[in-house]
Amino acid sequence: MSRRTLLGSGLTVATVAAAVIAARAGGVLDDALRAVGVEPHPEPDPGDTRSLERAATAQAVLIASIDATIGAHPGLEGSLNPLRVVADEQLVAVGGSLAATSVGPAPADPEDAAAELSRLAFDSAAAREDDAVSAASPDVARVLASMSAGLSQLAAAFGVVRS
Amino acid sequence: MTRLDDLQSWLALEHEAVWLYGLIGARVDGVSKSASTSYDAHRLVRDRLIALVDKTGGQPVGPALTYGDSRIDSPKDARAAASSIEERVAAACVTVFGGADADGRRFAMTGLRRAALAALDWGAPVRAFPGLD
Numbered sequence: 001m002s003r004r005t006l007l008g009s010g011l012t013v014a015t016v017a018a019a020v021i022a023a024r025a026g027g028v029l030d031d032a033l034r035a036v037g038v039e040p041h042p043e044p045d046p047g048d049t050r051s052l053e054r055a056a057t058a059q060a061v062l063i064a065s066i067d068a069t070i071g072a073h074p075g076l077e078g079s080l081n082p083l084r085v086v087a088d089e090q091l092v093a094v095g096g097s098l099a100a101t102s103v104g105p106a107p108a109d110p111e112d113a114a115a116e117l118s119r120l121a122f123d124s125a126a127a128r129e130d131d132a133v134s135a136a137s138p139d140v141a142r143v144l145a146s147m148s149a150g151l152s153q154l155a156a157a158f159g160v161v162r163s
Numbered sequence: 164m165t166r167l168d169d170l171q172s173w174l175a176l177e178h179e180a181v182w183l184y185g186l187i188g189a190r191v192d193g194v195s196k197s198a199s200t201s202y203d204a205h206r207l208v209r210d211r212l213i214a215l216v217d218k219t220g221g222q223p224v225g226p227a228l229t230y231g232d233s234r235i236d237s238p239k240d241a242r243a244a245a246s247s248i249e250e251r252v253a254a255a256c257v258t259v260f261g262g263a264d265a266d267g268r269r270f271a272m273t274g275l276r277r278a279a280l281a282a283l284d285w286g287a288p289v290r291a292f293p294g295l296d
Contacts, residue, residue, distance in 0.1 A: 138261035
């Protein structure tokens with residue numbers, strides 16, 4: 001498989017994963033899809049769907065925590081904003097949203113706050129790896145594995161954030 | 164069970180990485196320690212992949228005679244080349260991951276995470292989906 005093909009399939013899978021969750025949340029039925037000329041996809045593995053939902057929930061908490069940290073420590077905004085963009089890209093890909101996500105206040109010390117973000121990303125990377133290993137769909141497995149690696153990069157980057 | 168072709172593609176990149184970091188360590192002052200660390204890491208993965216391909220019933224691919232003639236004379240050149248090989252290794256690991264069993268996926272994840280963090284260390288940006296984006 002060429003790199004170009006791999007990239008294309010990966011991004012398509014991420015988009016499809018988001019569509020699966022959105023359709024389920026909205027109660028869209030297969031008949032409704034057929035009515036507008038779209039042949040529904042085969043039913044996704046329920047375990048894979050739950051894995052993507054867990055990824056979306058954890059990602060929303062991570063981003064809400066970034067926002068809380070920026071709110072408490074404006075001096076970190078310049079360093080955290082580019083990382084927030086990456087985290088948001090992950091959230092969108094797994095069909096997540098920040099609605100109804102709330103987190104506690106960020107630690108009072110800026111370095112402690114950055115370390116807490118690093119810990120959140122690290123823990124989520126481990127959880128996404130476990131879900132990727134057990135995924136039924138090879139494409140969902142790839143997306144979650146790649147997201148886990150991206151979260152590891154975020155954890156490392158949060159670990160060196162300074163105001 | 165892990166797909167043989169996917170493992171061979173990853174192994175071919177590990178050969179290239181071993182060659183590249185040997186070159187960087189020999190030619191570029193200022194990054195030799197990082198190059199040495201990366202060289203050792205890729206040699207280890209290369210040897211494990213050779214054993215895995217052999218165990219899977221394949222004939223492990225060997226190193227290429229050459230990997231291009233681009234000059235790597237400065238730390239900037241070294242960082243660009245190292246980031247590139249690490250990101251290509253990450254892509255190969257993602258491919259292996261999808262077609263592997265649980266043990267193969269854990270092995271591929273270790274390679275993927277190592278490559279993603281190494282790419283970061285060599286100056287690549289943080290990516291949402293290393294190996295996919």
